[in-house]
Amino acid sequence: MRVVILGGGYAGVVCALRLAWQARGQADITLVSASDHFVERIRLHQQAAGQSLVVRELASMLKGTGVVLKRGWVTRVDPRGEVTVEGEQVPFDRLVVALGSQVDRDRVPGVREHAWTIDAGSSAELAKQLPSIAARKGRVVVIGGGLTGIESATEMAESYPGLQVTLLSSSPLGENLSEAGRSHLNAVLRRLGISVQQGEVRRVQAGAVELSDRFVPFDACVWVGGFVVPSVVRESGLPVNTRGQVLVDPYLRALGHENVCVVGDAACVVEPLAPTGMGCKTALPMGAHVGENLARLARGLPELPFDYMDAGVCISLGRKDGLIQPMGRDGSPAHWVLKGRTAAWVKEFIVRFTVWTLLGERRRWVRTLWVKTGRTRSLEVPGRSTLAA
Numbered sequence: 214m215r216v217v218i219l220g221g222g223y224a225g226v227v228c229a230l231r232l233a234w235q236a237r238g239q240a241d242i243t244l245v246s247a248s249d250h251f252v253e254r255i256r257l258h259q260q261a262a263g264q265s266l267v268v269r270e271l272a273s274m275l276k277g278t279g280v281v282l283k284r285g286w287v288t289r290v291d292p293r294g295e296v297t298v299e300g301e302q303v304p305f306d307r308l309v310v311a312l313g314s315q316v317d318r319d320r321v322p323g324v325r326e327h328a329w330t331i332d333a334g335s336s337a338e339l340a341k342q343l344p345s346i347a348a349r350k351g352r353v354v355v356i357g358g359g360l361t362g363i364e365s366a367t368e369m370a371e372s373y374p375g376l377q378v379t380l381l382s383s384s385p386l387g388e389n390l391s392e393a394g395r396s397h398l399n400a401v402l403r404r405l406g407i408s409v410q411q412g413e414v415r416r417v418q419a420g421a422v423e424l425s426d427r428f429v430p431f432d433a434c435v436w437v438g439g440f441v442v443p444s445v446v447r448e449s450g451l452p453v454n455t456r457g458q459v460l461v462d463p464y465l466r467a468l469g470h471e472n473v474c475v476v477g478d479a480a481c482v483v484e485p486l487a488p489t490g491m492g493c494k495t496a497l498p499m500g501a502h503v504g505e506n507l508a509r510l511a512r513g514l515p516e517l518p519f520d521y522m523d524a525g526v527c528i529s530l531g532r533k534d535g536l537i538q539p540m541g542r543d544g545s546p547a548h549w550v551l552k553g554r555t556a557a558w559v560k561e562f563i564v565r566f567t568v569w570t571l572l573g574e575r576r577r578w579v580r581t582l583w584v585k586t587g588r589t590r591s592l593e594v595p596g597r598s599t600l601a602a
């Protein structure tokens with residue numbers, strides 16, 4: 214069975230490693246990645262704030278597993294059995310799309326021209342600008358009140374106390390948090406001197422953000438206003454939602470295309486399961502699950518449905534503070550939270566653990582683990598698979 218995995222992020226790498234581990238030589242695995250190294254996306258706000266990140270070569274993360282690393286940009290996905298990587302046709306029996314998401318630069322006019330974004334290239338460039346802006350007590354406006362926006366604003370404000378940071382959000386901050394969580398978040402934002410403003414951004418101009426009723430001037434603008442799936446996925450003919458996420462069944466197969474699995478940010482699980490949000494915490498379980506399922510197929514066993522429960526939200530608020538908000542089975546926030554330095558340590562541990570898990574999967578020491586609901590057992594099909602290649 215020829216398996217081609219597109220994307221060398223969290224979901225793609227764990228999928229390749231788990232499949233190599235479990236297929237026991239019964240699958241030819243190729244991982245296609247645009248980059249030579251693994252981008253630790255969940256630390257990119259730290260990079261923007263001037264901290265240097267550890268560079269991990271994908272080749273060494275896959276070493277000894279038998280996975281073939283193919284470096285290049287995927288320019289076309291044909292679900293019928295072929296992808297194009299920089300002009301070269303690569304055939305597959307099973308495809309795993311793990312191309313993740315990217316900052317949506319087209320949602321508001323002017324973002325492409327006048328704003329920085331929290332992706333690998335842009336955040337490294339922003340990091341070079343911030344020291345001089347901070348030295349003259351300049352203004353940074355972060356647009357986007359989601360978790361990435363909050364983490365970015367707090368990281369920059371803590372790293373550069375001279376900076377005047379404004380966090381602009383279209384909705385109230387921390388809507389998915391408990392009262393205790395929101396109150397801690399607001400206290401930290403106040404302590405760091407971050408001004409929070411609410412409003413709908415119309416456009417970003419040179420030096421100012423235009424809202425419906427006012428302008429907010431800046432020396433640097435950081436756009437974190439939402440993520441979309443790369444266009445190559447949207448143009449593939451696979452069924453997608455408005456963010457370009459591929460609609461997948463409980464086995465994480467694209468609807469109507471049983472030979473194509475989609476994992477991580479690029480996937481949206483439709484009924485009967487609740488949709489999973491974009492996040493590293495879902496990308497790793499999805500990737501591991503599909504790796505396991507493909508290994509089962511290679512051994513003539515049926516695929517198993519994906520089962521995942523969101524156990525909570527972990528937010529870094531700079532390096533010295535954080536917020537851990539546990540969630541109940543129904544997705545509602547628990548009344549209690551972990552906060553302060555302890556939460557910062559827990560968050561840092563979790564971030565390190567994601568990479569340790571990948572390194573452990575390669576050595577076959579550690580498996581990616583996650584909390585399950587137990588609600589998908591009725592979807593498990595007993596007996597052997599007819600799909601085995």
Ligand SMILES: Cc1cc2nc3c(=O)[nH]c(=O)nc-3n(C[C@H](O)[C@H](O)[C@H](O)COP(=O)(O)OP(=O)(O)OC[C@H]3O[C@@H](n4cnc5c(N)ncnc54)[C@H](O)[C@@H]3O)c2cc1C
Pocket residue numbers: 219220221222223224225245246247248252254255256257258285286287288311312313314331361364443445476477478479491492493494495496527528
């Ligand atoms: C600053 C920040 C903080 C975050 N913090 C958290 C957090 O605390 N918890 C959490 O759960 N999530 C967090 N996230 C979200 C998390 O990073 C993503 O959900 C996660 O990276 C998704 O993993 P993935 O494998 O699906 O995609 P990615 O990690 O995006 O990997 C996709 C890979 O595909 C590659 N690729 C894309 N297009 C192509 C192409 N055409 N050809 C070849 N390769 C291509 C990319 O280069 C990338 O290597 C954060 C995100 C950011 C930006």
